[in-house]
Amino acid sequence: MQTKHLAIAMAGALAHTLAQADNGFFQVGYGAEARGVGGAAAAAAREVLGGASNPATTIWIEGSGERLEAGMAIIQGRTRMSRSTSAAPLLDTHTDSERAFEPVGEFAYGTLISPALSASVVAYANGASTFLPASTTACPGTTGNAMCGTGRTGVSIRQLIVAPTVSAKVAPGVSLGASLLLVGQLFKAEGLQMLAASSQSPERVSNQGTATAHGLGLRLGAYWRAGDRLGLGASWSPRVRMSEFGKYRGLLADAGRFDVPENYLLGLSLAATPQLSLLVDYQRINYKGVAALANRPFDGGNPFGSAGGAGNGWENMDVYKGGVRYQATPRLHLSAGMSYNTAAFASASTSANINSPSTFRRHYTLGAGYAGGGAQWSAYYLYAPQDARSGPSALATAMGFAGRESIGTRQQIIGLQYSQGY
Numbered sequence: 001m002q003t004k005h006l007a008i009a010m011a012g013a014l015a016h017t018l019a020q021a022d023n024g025f026f027q028v029g030y031g032a033e034a035r036g037v038g039g040a041a042a043a044a045a046r047e048v049l050g051g052a053s054n055p056a057t058t059i060w061i062e063g064s065g066e067r068l069e070a071g072m073a074i075i076q077g078r079t080r081m082s083r084s085t086s087a088a089p090l091l092d093t094h095t096d097s098e099r100a101f102e103p104v105g106e107f108a109y110g111t112l113i114s115p116a117l118s119a120s121v122v123a124y125a126n127g128a129s130t131f132l133p134a135s136t137t138a139c140p141g142t143t144g145n146a147m148c149g150t151g152r153t154g155v156s157i158r159q160l161i162v163a164p165t166v167s168a169k170v171a172p173g174v175s176l177g178a179s180l181l182l183v184g185q186l187f188k189a190e191g192l193q194m195l196a197a198s199s200q201s202p203e204r205v206s207n208q209g210t211a212t213a214h215g216l217g218l219r220l221g222a223y224w225r226a227g228d229r230l231g232l233g234a235s236w237s238p239r240v241r242m243s244e245f246g247k248y249r250g251l252l253a254d255a256g257r258f259d260v261p262e263n264y265l266l267g268l269s270l271a272a273t274p275q276l277s278l279l280v281d282y283q284r285i286n287y288k289g290v291a292a293l294a295n296r297p298f299d300g301g302n303p304f305g306s307a308g309g310a311g312n313g314w315e316n317m318d319v320y321k322g323g324v325r326y327q328a329t330p331r332l333h334l335s336a337g338m339s340y341n342t343a344a345f346a347s348a349s350t351s352a353n354i355n356s357p358s359t360f361r362r363h364y365t366l367g368a369g370y371a372g373g374g375a376q377w378s379a380y381y382l383y384a385p386q387d388a389r390s391g392p393s394a395l396a397t398a399m400g401f402a403g404r405e406s407i408g409t410r411q412q413i414i415g416l417q418y419s420q421g422y
Contacts, residue, residue, distance in 0.1 A: 022384065022411075023319050023341045024287055025128045025157060026263070028363050029053070030106060032071055032378035032417035036367020037323025038337025040279035042267025043223065043233035047419065048108035051122045051165045053265060054235040055177030056221035058110055059118045059167035066422040070107040071378075073415030076100070079130045079357050080386070081146055083137075085396040085403030093146045095136045097154070100129070116169040121162065122179070129156035130357055130409075131190065140399070145191045146354060148395065149206065153191025155355045159260065160184045163219065173225040181217035181237070183260060186210050187245045187252075192355065194395075199304040201250030208247035215242040217260060229271040236264040239289050253291040253309040262286040267321075275327040279337075283319035287344065290314070297352035297394065312356055313349030318342045323365070335367035335380075343389070350391030350405050357407045361387040378417040386410035 022028035022039075029039030031049030041053035045060035048069050061067065079097040110120030131154030132146045139148035147153045160183070167177035188210045196202035217240035223233045240260035249256035267281035288294040295311025296302065304310045323337025344358045362385060369378035388408030396403030 022339070022360055022363055023283070024285055024314070024317055024344050024358050025159065026126050026285055027124070028339045028365070028382065029321070030122075030124050031069065031108075032367060032369065032380050032415060033335075035365055035380045035382060035415065036335035036337065036369075036378070037279050037325055038321045038339045038363065038365050040267055040281040040321040040323050040337060042235060042265045042281045043231040043269040044279060045223070045231070048110040048120050049106060049122055049124070051108065051110075051120055051167070051177065051179060052124050052161075052163065054221040054223060054233045055163075055165045055179040055219055056167055056175045056223040056235070057233060058120050058165065058177065059116070059169055059175050060223070060225065061110070061118075066109070066111045067419065068107075068109050068422070069417060069419045070105070071415060071417035072103060072105050073413050075102045075104060075411065075413045077102075077130075077409060077411040079132070079407060079409045080388075081132055081354060081357075081405070081407045083146070083393050083396070083403060083405045085393060085401045087396070087399070087401040087403075090138050090140070091148075091393070091396055091399070091401065091403060093137045095132055095146060098131045098133060098152070102129070118167045120165045120167070122165060123160075123162045125158065125160050127156070127158040128356065128358060129158070130154050130355065131156075132354075134191070147191055147194050149191040149193040151191050151207070153355060155189045156187065157258065157356075158186040160186075175223045177221040177223070179219040181219060181240060183215045183217055183240055183242065185213040185242060185245075185258065187213070187248060187258065189248060189251055189355070192251065195251065195304055198298055198310070199250040200306045200309070204246075204248055204250035204256070205304065206251070211245040211247035211256070213243045213245050213258065215240045215260065231269040233268070234264070234266050238262050239286070250305040252305065253295050253311050254307055255305060258292045259290050261290050277325045279323050279325065281319075281321040283321065285317040285319065287314040288316050297349055310352070312352045313345045315343065315345060317344060331371050333369045335365075337365045337367075339363040339365075345389070347389050347391040350389045350407060351394035353389070354405065354407060357409050359387045359389050359407060359409050360384045360411065374421045376419040378419070380413075380415050382411070382413040384409075384411040
């Protein structure tokens with residue numbers, strides 16, 4: 001099967017992804033173990049889904065033979081948007097995004113080929129989706145959405161990844177790993193009719209249905225079990241060049257291209273006692289390498305969709321993760337963690353991000369797991385409080401008025417995972 005067809009089929013199989021994302025459009029972590037400790041997974045070796053963070057760790061998972069993991073989470077996110085202008089009530093808006101309870105699934109399967117070599121496949125998702133309701137704003141001559149378009153307004157980006165992975169011990173206490181990333185993307189935009197006049201392809205800006213894109217990437221990892229109590233891990237994934245979203249070549253810079261940014265991860269795990277483990281990660285996500293996100297907002301000289309066209313003003317993101325895991329009994333473990341990230345965009349770029357808000361800065365997590373008979377059930381809860389951004393209103397300025405806009409997002413996630421060794 002051709003890569004394009006495989007990516008699109010994969011996107012259909014994992015059709016639902018995030019109502020909001022955590023770190024830009026990346027998740028805070030992958031797998032119940034990682035989410036329970038704030039997403040810290042670079043030096044953790046407890047589940048196959050950890051290969052989504054560091055492919056070198058899966059060879060160290062306890063047990064022999066095969067292991068299957070499947071998880072499901074319900075995500076509830078909400079964005080609040082407001083605009084106040086000197087022309088009030090014209091253009092003024094105070095609205096919440098459509099309430100959404102989105103399911104997201106992930107799974108992994110791994111097997112030992114030999115005591116020093118394992119093979120696995122991991123499937124997971126990234127993305128973000130926010131839609132503000134129709135008929136919320138008094139626009140010149142009519143009532144429209146927050147962007148003075150018709151119908152609801154918003155965008156959805158869904159990124160779906162299947163990662164065949166190998167992990168090998170190459171020296172005492174040292175392993176290397178590699179994953180091939182089969183990436184499929186789904187994108188749609190609605191209610192952005194007002195942007196067509198500023199686009200090089202005005203007929204390809206909004207309400208074109210769902211567009212698909214595909215690409216191939218790579219993730220490399222290393223892990224060092226430095227002693228009975230200390231583990232060190234690192235992974236790196238270069239930018240994944242994606243095919244174009246042709247249906248939205250008039251909206252996204254470089255004729256509709258939305259690449260996956262370069263990212264890397266460093267971390268350590270420390271067993272303070274036989275029962276208590278501490279985990280810490282640092283992650284870097286280089287969003288400035290993705291033109292559709294990082295290019296400067298529209299200023300009259302960079303039409304939407306053009307080479308170097310208008311973007312969202314996103315910055316590179318630093319993410320700090322940490323957590324504790326406590327083995328309360330031989331079968332029961334408890335965990336807690338926190339993740340903190342730098343801002344995805346400056347306050348001056350607030351207007352450019354009304355339809356793609358990512359204002360999360362802090363994530364708090366709790367986790368628990370119970371094992372028995374070769375199986376384990378794990379649960380986790382994530383809470384991301386609202387962190388608002390505020391800046392000048394581009395829409396008001398374009399119509400000759402003064403104004404300011406603010407957006408803020410908050411999120412909760414409840415998840416459950418089943419793991420079985422064979």
